[in-house]
Amino acid sequence: MPKLKHASLLFLISCIVSCSLYNDTSARTQSPFFATPIDTKLVEATRFLAGKPISPSSSLFQLTTDKRYVAYVDEMKKSWARLQQKNLDAIQQWRKQNLPAKYNKTIFYPFSGPDILNAVAFFPDGDEYIMFGLEPCGEIPDPHSVSKERVFSGLWGLRKSLNEILNVNFFKTLDMQKEVSTNEFNSMISIIMWFLGQLDYEVINAKKIWIDDNSLITTLPPVTKQNKYIPGAEIFFKDATGYIKRVRYFQINVIDNSLSNYTNFIPHLESYKRYATIIKSASYLMHNDTKFTKIRDLTLQHSDLILQDDSGIALKFFSPYQWKLTFFGVYTKPVPLFAHRYQPELKEKYDTLSKGPLPFSYGYNSGIGKSNLM
Template identity: 30%
Template sequence: MKSKAKLVSSLLLGLLMSCQVLAYKHEETSQASSTGYDQFAHFIAGQPTGRSPWATLEQTPLWEEHARRCNQAWLRLERNQLSRIRTWSSVELKEATAKARTVFYPFGGPDFLYAQAFFPNASDYILVGLEPAGVLPDWQNFSEENWTDYLTRLLKSLEEVLNLTFFKTEDMKQDLEEKEGSGILPILLFFLARTGHEIVSIDRVYILPNGDVGASENFRKPRRPGIHFMARRISFQAPAGGPRYLYYFPLDLSNYSLQRRPGFAAFLKKRQPLNSFVKAASYLMFRPAFSDVRSLLVNESDYLLQDDSGVPIEHFEASKWRLRFYGRYDKPIQLFEERHQPALDQYYRQTQHVPSLSFGFGYRLQPDRSNLILAKRVK
């Protein structure tokens, strides 16, 4: 019985990884391969495809248990977080989401889940993190131990964001360290499938200094390092509406890095109007070394939704921004306690009838200790 289970386990994991290899090796996708991406995404998300080669595996106890765990975790997340966020967004972000704007989510890593929950009608999602987009393995040469290690790291990363409200950067580095079988691509596909989307294509693209997007096969390494840089672009179909795009940039957002890559700011400016979103950002934009990305957010966003770890409150000029506060502002968690903002504390104390939150957000898991700030540009 054990040997049979091992055989099924090896077959399942091998098939999972073979599909990831396809996603990595084929830069331009055909209709046939796009169907493969979509089926793979739903399969790893615990949603039956009913199609070959997945149908046989979907009848195994191994996959049924995987699907059960996925469904159980998703139902809990839907009940405690996502449904409440969508209800909140439909009222508080009604104006911001009336048009299909671009969502810019710096420091978010692969957290498409929360960006989509708050901004479900976006045309483009631009996610930035330090985690690699993906280095996928030669699955035929992988041992059972390799597969077990890979899947364990992947599931651990998923469980973290499903049980918390954010990815921990240090844990992500360990779970997705750059070796065979690493990367955040499967996480993005999992979230896209679970939120009801169809994956159309997955491409590697590069960004020119003027912000234009080029196909990877036309990429020529520039003389000046960093001036052109790569991104991963996922084209997907929403349950209602036309095609949409998710761009993932494995990019350091420090001033030094952005100044070497002028195309990033140009790329953002070409996708206005912007709804920007910041959550659990390690208070990096309090530092002078991250003033450029802070300026991008303040200068280019029409709406900015964030917790207290985002842009410090003093950077919102009263003549240019209308601010609304939600939840409760408490001192930051111990790791960032020096980032307490007396000015923000005063805003909360002086504002009458601050609406409460029914969901946890950022570093605070409890709704009654979470805060949200919605900044709207005054025109």
């Protein structure tokens, strides 16, 4: 019989687990990324985007006194307080009561877009976060080097890009494709930096990367179009204790026929060994029987714990011999766009086994008391 895994929230948590599997951060004295150099301009840029105080000695300080910046910060603070701060407070309390204290230090977030927010909210002790989406990374923001007008135009572009998640706690793919650009201020990189800044992490370094033909990370772009390089970015950030973490985001379509062309992606993901996985607002793509089998199989095979809503992996793919499932919240039916992904067997599970409503919003059925986690 295969090794039993537990899944609370699709907590697919391994039943037979040694302490070494989880690499307890509390027992560590040093981050694996401790030698990362600090880019002071990037530290300032993140604080500037997030509306955090800037040193009077910074070249950005004068911009913070401009009424357009004051209005931008005020608008962002109101939006954050309206949903996200309440949501995050509730997630923190719920996490402490319902998630394991120890878990794999690689956090995998398929179909994430730039949503580092929920990844670190549920798994704050991760060392690295692996994310991907359809949108290009864009440029690394540097408000020090562009005109004042470009800065303020860019900030309002960033505000527009963030509007959805600040109000309903998920990104709509079509909206992201329209609103997010390669412009340095409303790029995927900028959005990730903004979230980290809001959460009081210090972003210390960022660079563009690629997965090369050998499934390895390189900082050198492909020489020819024949190279099947996958573009991405990596961002290093410090928590309040000075512990350095890393997030990597890749731009890729993971439908099976695309992965047959980009054969370097799955081996790269496999190189991270074991994950704790979070799935949220994933468009029910891994429900498909024939089109997203490779990414679904990879996720099931390499995760020791999965936390997901009903838009992630369909219930039928979780073998009762391999997974222990725990259910939280309520399941009624998918939103109209995904009505065809209704799972009657999942409805029965929630109706009989749910541990009660969730005190926060998660996924497409947004609103406190309306969401579900398996």
